[in-house]
Amino acid sequence: MESKMEKRETWMKKREYILAVAGNVVGLGNVWRFPYLCYKNGGGVFLFPYLIFAVLCGLPLFLLETVIGQYTQEGAITCWTKICPLAKGIGYSINVIQVYGTIYILILAWALLYLISSFRGTLPWATCSNPWNTDRCVELTSANWTALHNGNLTANWTSGNLTKSSVSEFWERGVLSMSGGIDEIGTVKWELLLCLLACWVACYFCIWKGVRSTGKAVYVTAVFPYVMLVILLVRGLTLPGAWQGVVYYLYPEPSRLADLQVWMEAGTQVLFSYGVGAGTLTTLGSYNKFKNNCYRDSLWLCLLNSCTSFIAGFAVFSALGFMAQAQGIPINMVVDSGKGLAFIAFPQAAAMMPLPQLWAACFFIMLILLGLDTTFTGLETITSSVIDLFPETMRRPWRREILLLLLCSVCFILHILLTTQGGIYLFQLIDYYGASGACITCVSLVQCVAVGWVFGAERMCDAVEEMTGQRPWLLFKLCWCYFTPLICMVGFIGSFVDYQPLTFGNYVYPDWSYYLGWAIALSSIIVIPIWAIGKICLTKGSLRHDRQSQPLSPSHRITCSVSASHQLVTCLPQRFFKKTLFSFTNQSLSVSAFWSSSKRNIKVLPNYGPGRHRYPPPSPGCSRSISGSAPADSARRGGNATNPQYKCCPAQHSLGSSNHSSHCFLSLRCCSSPCGRASCSFCLRSYSLLSLHASESRSFPHLSIIQGNWVLVTGISL
Numbered sequence: 001m002e003s004k005m006e007k008r009e010t011w012m013k014k015r016e017y018i019l020a021v022a023g024n025v026v027g028l029g030n031v032w033r034f035p036y037l038c039y040k041n042g043g044g045v046f047l048f049p050y051l052i053f054a055v056l057c058g059l060p061l062f063l064l065e066t067v068i069g070q071y072t073q074e075g076a077i078t079c080w081t082k083i084c085p086l087a088k089g090i091g092y093s094i095n096v097i098q099v100y101g102t103i104y105i106l107i108l109a110w111a112l113l114y115l116i117s118s119f120r121g122t123l124p125w126a127t128c129s130n131p132w133n134t135d136r137c138v139e140l141t142s143a144n145w146t147a148l149h150n151g152n153l154t155a156n157w158t159s160g161n162l163t164k165s166s167v168s169e170f171w172e173r174g175v176l177s178m179s180g181g182i183d184e185i186g187t188v189k190w191e192l193l194l195c196l197l198a199c200w201v202a203c204y205f206c207i208w209k210g211v212r213s214t215g216k217a218v219y220v221t222a223v224f225p226y227v228m229l230v231i232l233l234v235r236g237l238t239l240p241g242a243w244q245g246v247v248y249y250l251y252p253e254p255s256r257l258a259d260l261q262v263w264m265e266a267g268t269q270v271l272f273s274y275g276v277g278a279g280t281l282t283t284l285g286s287y288n289k290f291k292n293n294c295y296r297d298s299l300w301l302c303l304l305n306s307c308t309s310f311i312a313g314f315a316v317f318s319a320l321g322f323m324a325q326a327q328g329i330p331i332n333m334v335v336d337s338g339k340g341l342a343f344i345a346f347p348q349a350a351a352m353m354p355l356p357q358l359w360a361a362c363f364f365i366m367l368i369l370l371g372l373d374t375t376f377t378g379l380e381t382i383t384s385s386v387i388d389l390f391p392e393t394m395r396r397p398w399r400r401e402i403l404l405l406l407l408c409s410v411c412f413i414l415h416i417l418l419t420t421q422g423g424i425y426l427f428q429l430i431d432y433y434g435a436s437g438a439c440i441t442c443v444s445l446v447q448c449v450a451v452g453w454v455f456g457a458e459r460m461c462d463a464v465e466e467m468t469g470q471r472p473w474l475l476f477k478l479c480w481c482y483f484t485p486l487i488c489m490v491g492f493i494g495s496f497v498d499y500q501p502l503t504f505g506n507y508v509y510p511d512w513s514y515y516l517g518w519a520i521a522l523s524s525i526i527v528i529p530i531w532a533i534g535k536i537c538l539t540k541g542s543l544r545h546d547r548q549s550q551p552l553s554p555s556h557r558i559t560c561s562v563s564a565s566h567q568l569v570t571c572l573p574q575r576f577f578k579k580t581l582f583s584f585t586n587q588s589l590s591v592s593a594f595w596s597s598s599k600r601n602i603k604v605l606p607n608y609g610p611g612r613h614r615y616p617p618p619s620p621g622c623s624r625s626i627s628g629s630a631p632a633d634s635a636r637r638g639g640n641a642t643n644p645q646y647k648c649c650p651a652q653h654s655l656g657s658s659n660h661s662s663h664c665f666l667s668l669r670c671c672s673s674p675c676g677r678a679s680c681s682f683c684l685r686s687y688s689l690l691s692l693h694a695s696e697s698r699s700f701p702h703l704s705i706i707q708g709n710w711v712l713v714t715g716i717s718l
Contacts, residue, residue, distance in 0.1 A: 006395045008073060008388075009211045011287050016215035018297065020284050021066075023222030023373030025275040025305045028107065031229075031370065032341045034273065035313035037265055039249050039335060042256030047310075049257070049266035054274075054306060057267065057487050060479035061276035061444055063298040063472070064451060064460070069285030070294050071463045075384040076279035079286070080450070085539075087450035089531025093443055094279035095385055096524040098378045100434030101278070102411045103427055105203065106418050108371045109195040110343060113175055115364040116195075118357050125170035126351040132173040138163045167348045175343070179421040182429065182513055186421025193419045199372075200412045206376045207383070208401050211287050214380065221373045228366035229308075229315060235359065236318030245321020248331045249313050264498065267491050268437040273305060275374075277440035277447070279381040286384070293468045316341065319349040326352050342367060382407060425504060432502045433517035438495040439524050445488035446528055452480040 011017045038046045072079040077091030117124050124130055128137035172178050179186040206217040236242055256262050275281060285294060317335075323345070324331040336345045350360040383404050387394040394403065418427050451460055457480045465471040502509055502517065 004396075005392060006397070008391075008395070009287055010289055011211055012215055014292070016211070016218060017284065017288055017292075018301070019218040019222040020214060020373075020377065021281065021297075021301050022304060023218050023225075023370075024280050024284065024377040025273065025301065026222075026225070026308050027273075027275075027370050027374040028104075028342075028367065029269070029272050030305070030309040031312045031316065031367070032339075034269060034309040035249060035316045036335065036341065037269055038313055039317070041259075041262040041265060042253040043248075044250045044252040045254050045257055046262065046266065049263045050270065050306075053267045053270040053487065054302070055475075056479055056483045057444075058270040058274040058276065059298070059302050060476050060484050061271075061447070062274050062281060062302050063295065063464075063476060064447065064480060065276060065279075065281035066285040066294045066298050067460065067464055067467075068451070069282035070288045070290065070292060070467060073286050073290070075286060075388040076282050076381055077385045078388040079282055084450040084454045086454070086532050086535055087446060087528070088535070089528035090443060090446055090450065091279070091385060092531060093439075093524050093527045094277070095382055096527060097277075097435055097439055097443070098279065098382050099411075100430055100520065100524070101378050102375070103415065103418060103430050103434075104371065105199050105375050105411075106196065106415065106423075106427055107339075107342075108199040108368050108375065109192055109419070110175060110339075111364045111367040111371070112195040112198060113192060114343065114347065115361060115368065118360040118364060120357075123347075123351050123356055123360060124174065125167040125347050126356070128166050128169075130170070130174065132177075133166065133169050134164065134173075136164045137166050137169050139166050165344075165348070167344050167351070170347075171343050176424050177421045178424055181507060182422055182425035182509060184422050185417070188416065189419050189421070193416065196415060196419055197412065199375075200408050202372065203376045203379060204404060204408045206372070207380050208404055210400060214376070217376075218373065221369045225366045225369045226308075228362050228369075229312060231362055232319070232359070232366070233311065233315040235353075236315050236322070239318060239322035239353070241321040241323075241325030242318035243321065244325060245317035245319070245331060246314060248321065248335070249317035260494075261498070264491065264494055267487060268441075271437065271440050271444065271491075273309060274302065277443040278378065279385070280374075280377045283381045283384050284377065291467060293470070295464055295468045295470050295472060316346070319346060323349040323352060379404070379407065425507070425509070428504050429502060429509070429513055429517050430520060433521040434524070436495070436521060438492060439521060441488050441492040441495065442525050442528070445485055445492060448480055448485040448488065452482075452485065457481050 011020075038044075038050075068079050068083060069075075072082045074082065075091075076094045077088065080088040080091050126139065127133075128139050175189075175192065177186070177189055205213065206221070207214050237246075271277060288294060320334050321331055324334050327334070334345055334348075335341075346363055347360060350356050350363060353359050383400065386403060387400060394400065417423060451457065457477045460480065461472050461477055501514060
């Protein structure tokens with residue numbers, strides 16, 4: 001016997017969603033990229049372009065993607081079927097980017113290897129007595145470093161010509177065993193491979209049961225990094241030389257604002273930090289209840305993300321200031337970003353502190369949990385997209401678990417190549433091209449155009465108001481239509497104008513690797529126009545019809561039923577469509593409903609007889625009709641359907657398994673005016689059911705009714 005199809009899941013508790021999104025957007029970039037960019041690009045003045053881009057680009061995109069997911073209750077691909085089918089390629093592009101983004105789990109494997117090494121009696125990167133060390137190794141924690149520095153060997157160490165720090169040798173030779181280049185793959189590092197396997201197992205079990213398991217995992221993966229960050233912050237600020245590092249972090253250089261590169265890096269950091277253009281916000285938002293206040297949630301989560309980035313800078317630069325003072329060198333010689341900060345600079349700082357094992361363990365636990373959230377939400381985006389594409393097949397017991405197991409297994413096998421001696425070069429290549437700022441910017445640009453100009457920014461504001469009861473500020477509408485797409489377009493063009501070929505230290509990649517990199521970058525972008533062109537060529541009808549003929553979500557489709565005993569047709573109207581919402585006619589009754597954009601309500605106008613205007617229009621000067629938002633059961637009752645005394649039946653609330661059975665869909669009030677014309681008005685703020693008395697005929701031009709069953713309306717006239 002075939003198993004029953006399961007319903008789409010929702011978050012058990014609101015805080016699970018908040019923690020999941022917070023864990024997703026607050027990632028490694030907040031710790032190892034933002035502080036360095038702030039220091040590099042003018043200190044405190046970098047916050048000015050950062051905040052501008054956060055308000056005009058990050059926050060509008062964050063809200064937009066969250067609303068799309070919650071309103072459609074669909075994943076990153078199928079949500080566009082109900083917003084703008086022509087832009088469905090965005091969903092496929094996002095999934096391609098997420099596939100490339102799975103390589104970042106290798107960072108977790110590196111951090112796990114460092115964490116395991118942190119429990120040794122002596123930190124292995126603090127000494128030069130290890131099998132991987134060379135004769136050029138220098139223990140920077142020893143007294144010899146001061147002599148080497150005074151002997152003008154600092155430049156030689158930093159350039160890597162004569163000496164090499166012990167922590168650098170641990171990273172390059174102990175962890176990576178780097179080969180000579182990308183064309184020298186070498187052997188697999190088995191310790192790193194086992195750490196990679198452990199990370200994939202952890203990711204699998206964090207999301208294998210969907211939001212049920214994810215909602216429990218985020219209590220640890222989202223909260224514990226903040227505990228570690230606070231511990232490191234307090235410890236860092238109490239170290240000697242800490243305030244010197246903080247001054248370097250925030251010392252303002254207003255002249256840097258004239259540099260275009262500063263603005264480019266601020267915009268790119270906002271996009272990466274806010275997690276937009278990756279589909280994760282849409283996916284996590286789709287598990288919300290329809291009435292969740294995603295508008296308020298988005299504002300607070302964006303504020304949390306930016307504040308975390310800012311505060312993390314104090315923890316990082318206080319440690320770097322301490323290390324610079326201990327070594328007696330300028331702080332700019334120890335400042336680094338990305339992997340250099342996480343696996344060279346901070347481990348070195350930890351090695352110089354009292355109880356170095358404790359602080360190293362705290363730091364790498366924080367790194368692992370920060371990256372784990374981002375990794376498994378990316379996997380959830382891919383998984384939910386596939387399940388929503390094939391719901392009848394995939395929403396059955398154990399189908400999700402098997403799909404996720406196959407996905408993790410395939411990714412793990414492919415990532416074995418990254419654990420080889422030449423794997424770091426391939427990692428850099430995919431990181432630079434596959435999940436680059438140009439790809440994210442392109443996706444964000446197309447999203448804004450599809451929503452702001454095709455679907456309509458006004459309709460998106462209506463969606464937010466319906467779900468939350470609050471209408472977004474005018475700024476969001478302006479951003480979706482003008483500011484955000486303009487910023488994304490400039491950033492996308494600028495990424496090509498300012499393109500620099502990839503290098504890794506002093507290593508220059510071969511020409512074939514650049515061709516491979518561009519193929520990786522274009523593979524995610526090209527999906528969008530290919531889908532749009534294919535949709536135009538293969539779909540019948542006009543572009544306008546293709547855009548408007550799709551209902552927004554399952555809760556917005558018109559459904560009808562017939563009561564055999566009462567000859568009653570019950571219709572659940574569609575919402576938020578301009579022009580005609582639904583129209584049907586039988587031998588005695590013709591009813592049309594349309595959107596009145598001026599009064600922001602829906603009107604139902606019955607016309608009696610087989611054709612419209614069968615009865616004379618109201619007399620001149622007669623315009624009285626009763627309308628309002630009173631409960632439907634207080635509606636007046638007239639005669640039968642063939643009588644001008646139009647009968648409005650009480651609202652029915654028995655929708656079977658419908659999600660709207662406990663809500664009032666449209667508060668309805670009907671009357672027959674003295675002018676011989678009936679009218680009904682609805683209040684959009686609540687839900688109710690419109691019930692119209694029908695004759696024996698149950699076949700209408702625009703809908704098919706099956707007695708006793710709920711059916712979807714087809715051929716909706718929009």
